[in-house]
């Protein structure tokens with residue numbers, strides 16, 4: 072280090088430049104010239120010096136004045152050459168000094184890495200630190216700082232969250248610069264401080280030392296004093312801002328920066344998690360939709376009430392449009408086989424089914440426990456036994472494709488499973504509005520609360536499950552017949568479109584009922600079902616012609632069923648369907 076100190080006795084390039092500038096200011100040269108950046112360590116050679124740009128006061132000055140100025144310029148030129156040569160020497164020595172300092176720094180680093188090194192032991196044993204070590208420690212801190220800055224310089228533009236840190240780094244730089252200036256001052260004066268107590272830095276040392284007491288963790292290669300005594304001793308032997316203080320500030324800055332970064336990353340992670348959940352929900356939704364689409368889009372006429380209940384709004388719109396298109400095709404096709412006669416034939420045939428189902432149900436007494444919700448508590452089911460039977464049967468039949476047929480309507484459409492059988496190409500006759508017409512709740516209420524008590528005997532024979540199964544058959548037959556009103560309405564609408572359309576547009580139910588009603592047909596239906604009930608419900612005995620008025624189901628009740636409920640509810644379905652026929 073002695074050699075280093077000796078080499079620093081020379082004037083610095085900065086001082087040389089300032090002398091030149093001050094001398095030029097005293098002269099008549101108006102514009103100054105640049106010798107070179109004195110802070111550059113590699114400096115300029117003679118060839119590197121830019122030619123001085125000298126301008127005299129006036130181009131047409133008297134000859135004596137020009138001569139004086141030429142002499143002055145020459146003098147300045149010689150002076151400059153001399154100074155440049157001195158600067159070059161100075162820079163060379165600075166370079167050597169730097170090399171020596173780097174070597175020394177490297178040695179200290181290696182020693183610090185080695186726990187048994189005498190330097191560390193010296194620090195740990197609180198035997199004081201030589202001035203040179205203080206200087207090197209400062210350099211180490213400086214190097215760590217520069218290292219950090221070099222990392223930051225990878226980002227050309229500092230991020231917003233780095234401004235705080237940059238501010239801190241600026242403070243550190245200022246402190247280091249002050250330190251270097253103090254060093255420069257000593258170099259200029261030809262001596263280095265050997266005894267810190269003689270320096271006018273006691274205050275600074277004192278404050279730095281006290282703040283360094285809170286320093287507990289060393290960063291990188293900075294030496295960490297482990298107790299107060301060490302710090303004080305170290306501060307005593309140090310002439311400027313202690314390396315501990317610089318390292319502590321650097322450490323705090325880095326810690327703050329890392330904590331902020333962690334918080335940012337955690338927030339980003341949380342946001343990403345939420346977005347992921349949302350995406351998963353969306354994917355699951357699209358999967359459901361795709362399943363429904365794949366099952367129904369091939370044959371939109373098979374869309375039933377279940378789809379109307381379960382599918383999402385947009386799916387309804389898509390399928391609805393598809394259905395409308397196919398409806399137009401169906402209407403233009405005269406051979407779709409739809410006629411009032413055929414429909415009436417079907418209704419007549421269904422009378423048989425209804426009457427036979429009533430006869431079957433009449434085999435059992437009322438069996439009240441079948442309808443008592445408190446009678447049985449079946450796992451996974453709530454409600455009565457008949458509720459359980461109907462729900463389970465409908466679920467099974469739904470999987471078997473029953474409700475793919477537009478003529479079938481479930482009593483519990485909620486949460487019905489989809490069909491698992493290959494689709495059948497049912498004829499596309501009805502308007503899509505048919506999907507939303509399901510009056511099974513009314514039928515359910517009518518059947519259990521009004522009809523059933525009329526045609527079954529009171530009593531309890533314990534056959535509740537069979538009783539419920541027979542009830543379901545009656546319900547399904549009656550429901551099928553009543554919802555056939557959609558087809559009746561469609562055919563009548565097509566036959567007399569010009570009469571129906573104004574009433575539909577006006578949503579005029581009374582006019583629609585008048586258009587739909589055929590009183591003679593209704594009367595014939597009622598008479599026929601009564602006769603069928605007599606025929607189907609008679610006791611057939613060999614050798615006897617007369618039944619003696621005993622029927623399995625009272626024919627008058629069957630007639631009443633049709634008169635009071637089946638025909639009116641059929642017409643209600645017709646009206647509901649027609650009201651949306653032009654949607």
Ligand SMILES: C=C(O[C@@H]1C=C(C(=O)O)C=C[C@H]1O)C(=O)O
Nearest residue numbers: 559587588589592593596638641
């Ligand atoms: C079903 C028809 O439409 C209406 C309803 C009837 C019924 O439900 O049986 C009978 C006659 C009409 O009033 C039809 O004309 O056949």
